[in-house]
Amino acid sequence: xxxxxxxxxxxPFYIEPTNIVNVNHVIQRVSxxxxxMNKRIHYYSRLTTPADKALIAPDHVVPAPEECYVYSPLGSxxxxxxxxxxxxxxxxxxxxxxxxxxxxGTSILSIPWGIKQAGFTTGMCVIILMGLLTLYCCYRVxxxxxxxxxxxxxxxxxxDVCRHYFGSFGxxxxxxxxxxxxxxxxxxxxxxxxxxxxxxxxxxxxxxxxINDTDTILSTNNSNPVICPSAGSGGHPDNSxxxxxxxxxxxxxxxxWWDKSRTVPFYLVGLLLPLxxxxxxxxxxxxxxxxxxxxxxxxxGVLTLAxxxxxxxxxxLKNNKKQENNVRDLCIAYMLVTLTYLYIGVLVFASFPSPxxxxxxxxxxxxxxxxxxxxxxxxxxxxxxxxMMTVYPLLGYLARVQLLGHIFGDIYPSIFHVLILNLIIVxxxxxxxCFYPNIGGIIRYSGAACGLAFVxxxxxxxxxxSLHQEERLTWPKLIFHVFIIVLGVANLIVQFFM
Amino acid sequence: xxxxAMKKKVLLMGKSGSGKTSMRSIIFANYIxxxxxxxxxxxxxxxxxxxxLGNLVLNLWDCGGQDxxxxxxxxxxRDNIFRNxxxxxxxxxxxxxxxxxxxxxxxxxxxxxxxxxxxxxIFCLVHKMDLVQEDQRDLIFKERExxxxxxxxxxxxxxxxxxxxxxxxxxxxxxxxxxxIPNVQQLEMNLRNFAQIIEADExxxxxxxxxxxxxxxxxxxxxxxxxxxxxxxxxxxxxxxxSKLAASFQSMEVRNSNFAAFIDIFTSNTYVMVVMSDPSIxxxxxxxxxxxxxxxxxxxxxxxxxxxxxxxR
Numbered sequence: 001x002x003x004x005x006x007x008x009x010x011x012p013f014y015i016e017p018t019n020i021v022n023v024n025h026v027i028q029r030v031s032x033x034x035x036x037m038n039k040r041i042h043y044y045s046r047l048t049t050p051a052d053k054a055l056i057a058p059d060h061v062v063p064a065p066e067e068c069y070v071y072s073p074l075g076s077x078x079x080x081x082x083x084x085x086x087x088x089x090x091x092x093x094x095x096x097x098x099x100x101x102x103x104x105g106t107s108i109l110s111i112p113w114g115i116k117q118a119g120f121t122t123g124m125c126v127i128i129l130m131g132l133l134t135l136y137c138c139y140r141v142x143x144x145x146x147x148x149x150x151x152x153x154x155x156x157x158x159x160d161v162c163r164h165y166f167g168s169f170g171x172x173x174x175x176x177x178x179x180x181x182x183x184x185x186x187x188x189x190x191x192x193x194x195x196x197x198x199x200x201x202x203x204x205x206x207x208x209x210x211i212n213d214t215d216t217i218l219s220t221n222n223s224n225p226v227i228c229p230s231a232g233s234g235g236h237p238d239n240s241x242x243x244x245x246x247x248x249x250x251x252x253x254x255x256x257w258w259d260k261s262r263t264v265p266f267y268l269v270g271l272l273l274p275l276x277x278x279x280x281x282x283x284x285x286x287x288x289x290x291x292x293x294x295x296x297x298x299x300x301g302v303l304t305l306a307x308x309x310x311x312x313x314x315x316x317l318k319n320n321k322k323q324e325n326n327v328r329d330l331c332i333a334y335m336l337v338t339l340t341y342l343y344i345g346v347l348v349f350a351s352f353p354s355p356x357x358x359x360x361x362x363x364x365x366x367x368x369x370x371x372x373x374x375x376x377x378x379x380x381x382x383x384x385x386x387x388m389m390t391v392y393p394l395l396g397y398l399a400r401v402q403l404l405g406h407i408f409g410d411i412y413p414s415i416f417h418v419l420i421l422n423l424i425i426v427x428x429x430x431x432x433x434c435f436y437p438n439i440g441g442i443i444r445y446s447g448a449a450c451g452l453a454f455v456x457x458x459x460x461x462x463x464x465x466s467l468h469q470e471e472r473l474t475w476p477k478l479i480f481h482v483f484i485i486v487l488g489v490a491n492l493i494v495q496f497f498m
Numbered sequence: 499x500x501x502x503a504m505k506k507k508v509l510l511m512g513k514s515g516s517g518k519t520s521m522r523s524i525i526f527a528n529y530i531x532x533x534x535x536x537x538x539x540x541x542x543x544x545x546x547x548x549x550x551l552g553n554l555v556l557n558l559w560d561c562g563g564q565d566x567x568x569x570x571x572x573x574x575x576r577d578n579i580f581r582n583x584x585x586x587x588x589x590x591x592x593x594x595x596x597x598x599x600x601x602x603x604x605x606x607x608x609x610x611x612x613x614x615x616x617x618x619x620i621f622c623l624v625h626k627m628d629l630v631q632e633d634q635r636d637l638i639f640k641e642r643e644x645x646x647x648x649x650x651x652x653x654x655x656x657x658x659x660x661x662x663x664x665x666x667x668x669x670x671x672x673x674x675x676x677x678x679i680p681n682v683q684q685l686e687m688n689l690r691n692f693a694q695i696i697e698a699d700e701x702x703x704x705x706x707x708x709x710x711x712x713x714x715x716x717x718x719x720x721x722x723x724x725x726x727x728x729x730x731x732x733x734x735x736x737x738x739x740x741s742k743l744a745a746s747f748q749s750m751e752v753r754n755s756n757f758a759a760f761i762d763i764f765t766s767n768t769y770v771m772v773v774m775s776d777p778s779i780x781x782x783x784x785x786x787x788x789x790x791x792x793x794x795x796x797x798x799x800x801x802x803x804x805x806x807x808x809x810x811r
Contacts, residue, residue, distance in 0.1 A: 032721070032722045032723065032724050033724070035722075035724070035728070036665065036724035036727060036728055037663070037664075039727075039728045039731045039732060040663070040727070040731055042731075042735065043524075043731035043732075043734060043735050044524065044662075046735050046738050047523050047524065047527070047738075055520060055523070055524075055662070057663065058628075058663070060628065060629075061628050061663035061664075
């Protein structure tokens with residue numbers, strides 16, 4: 001009599017393989033309790049038929065899953081719900097939206113400026129081509145796990161794949177580039193937050209004291225003025241305010257204490273530095289979950305640095321219900337992002353009132369082209385300020401976890417380590433806000449650097465190596481992927497010369 | 499030929515949904531099969547002929563559900579069920595919403611046992627303890643234990659708190675099995691001698707059907723306290739795989755540069771696991787030692803006569 005058994009492999013949580021190590025050097029990689037629970041669950045899963053619920057581990061006995069955060073530098077960062085059955089429950093629509101939402105971030109503020117710098121037609125073509133290129137590399141990232149047949153890679157994220165191919169060099173370099181992206185993002189956030197806080201404060205002050213200060217700045221002459229803030233300073237954007245009030249000492253005092261580059265960045269320190277020192281960011285991730293649901297009706301989408309999502313795309317796609325649609329959903333998401341960029345970029349660029357003001361006036365942060373008395377941009381700034389203040393500690397937490405976790409092995413070694421790290425990061429942000437507040441510049445440098453690794457080099461190199469190991473490497477494929485790597489390097493080098 | 503008249507029963511009783519079937523499935527590595535037999539118009543009884551410890555047979559009974567259960571069943575069928583009972587294991591669901599009803603069904607069982615098998619050993623398992631908050635578990639268990647002890651008088655009952663999601667289930671059943679083995683202290687002493695003679699790091703004695711640890715000897719403290727249950731689960735999983743191929747598991751050797759472990763059939767009721775940390779000792783030597791010890795231990799088991807005679811395999 002044949003016994004037909006349905007084995008149902010339940011992996012409610014992941015345990016690293018227990019090491020049988022040298023007896024003198026016992027590394028506790030897994031707690032005994034968790035290891036025993038793992039064996040128990042594996043055994044029980046052999047006993048049941050799928051219909052039987054009695055031997056499925058209830059949530060309260062399974063050790064809490066490792067906190068899983070997805071982030072895109074300059075995009076959204078949030079805690080991802082991991083499903084105990086190991087398979088996602090998200091429909092394609094939700095997955096596409098999540099990818100779109102994570103990618104969209106503050107770099108949309110610089111897209112019109114980028115189009116201006118490149119020229120209109122070139123700009124549009126570059127956006128489309130860049131989208132296609134990064135999409136292909138993202139596809140490579142997603143497929144990279146499946147090419148490793150010898151090991152169980154179901155819980156691997158992209159840095160694990162890098163470590164598999166390049167050893168500890170791969171691990172450290174992916175850590176380095178990931179930190180570059182995070183810290184770059186945090187610096188940009190600081191500059192933008194100072195900007196938004198400054199403008200918000202100015203709006204409120206002017207509103208209370210009924211001051212209208214648009215007369216002294218080059219602007220258009222209609223009811224919704226657009227200004228050219230850098231017209232008087234010869235094209236070098238800085239954050240100094242150029243308004244003088246001869247007879248109004250109150251306003252003068254305000255100007256002295258509320259300056260975009262001299263004082264406001266420091267006020268933010270008092271607000272945000274304590275938040276960075278928290279052990280767990282779950283307080284903030286609650287706000288982000290709220291933010292995601294509010295994103296849709298918001299005035300501006302939150303866009304991101306180029307099309308960067310490669311560091312967490314695997315995690316995002318893991319929660320897709322129909323895994324076979326992953327590639328299709330990824331392409332759709334990228335298409336949506338590209339269209340959004342094009343739309344916003346073209347819209348702002350084309351509608352910028354060119355006759356009175358030259359297109360050169362488009363600021364790196366296009367909200368700067370609206371005076372601080374403009375209601376809509378005031379609301380936009382408030383929303384963005386709030387959103388950034390909630391994402392900033394989360395990014396700080398991720399940077400801290402990655403850096404301290406790898407150097408000290410403990411994500412919270414002591415309050416002093418954490419404080420010093422936070423002071424360095426915040427200090428970098430403050431210095432940039434005071435002396436080099438060109439978010440376009442910061443975005444392109446940090447983006448090109450971290451994009452170099454994660455978008456261009458690693459996916460292509462890993463693909464070449466895995467093909468070579470399987471002896472399926474052909475000349476066209478090799479040339480094409482080496483070309484991608486060369487593009488990435490060129491992209492970084494050229495940033496320093498422009 | 500096993501003497502069917504001498505078959506002793508292990509009654510696993512408790513309210514419907516208290517976790518008996520899961521428990522039986524886990525301990526005996528059975529699929530949750532429903533071998534139901536209708537003993538009366540209103541009763542479905544699960545009769546599982548799982549043999550363990552020689553000639554003990556496990557019977558699963560659902561108690562309660564209907565009040566007519568008591569009338570029909572306990573009156574007319576009760577001698578049949580409660581005769582020749584070696585062990586009564588009664589399972590209480592700690593989260594039960596009607597604790598008085600549980601007691602209401604427990605007491606007639608005790609009375610029937612008192613009348614028909616007064617020598618039976620009684621074990622009470624307070625089950626599903628994982629649903630209780632950790633800091634309250636000891637307190638709640640102590641309360642229940644006192645109540646149950648009081649109710650069971652003049653019979654003695656041993657109480658355990660269990661949950662299938664931690665090691666308490668395994669430990670409780672190990673203790674139960676330990677108390678059912680007749681000359682277990684002698685067995686332990688001999689095991690210690692055996693281990694010291696062959697220079698083993700650790701020697702475990704498992705019950706054959708369930709791989710519950712009956713006794714063990716270790717020469718030094720081991721780090722992982724969950725290892726008994728883990729080994730038991732691993733081997734039971736392996737046995738399940740073997741049974742898919744209609745093969746039966748007999749012995750296993752695991753060896754690397756740090757240790758060598760041997761799992762082998764020992765006596766008719768037991769398996770032995772020997773762990774040697776000196777890898778220079780050849781396997782053949784240890785296997786010969788185990789084979790020679792086998793004869794000695796079988797004699798120990800046979801000491802009490804036909805009750806523990808060898809079963810035909």
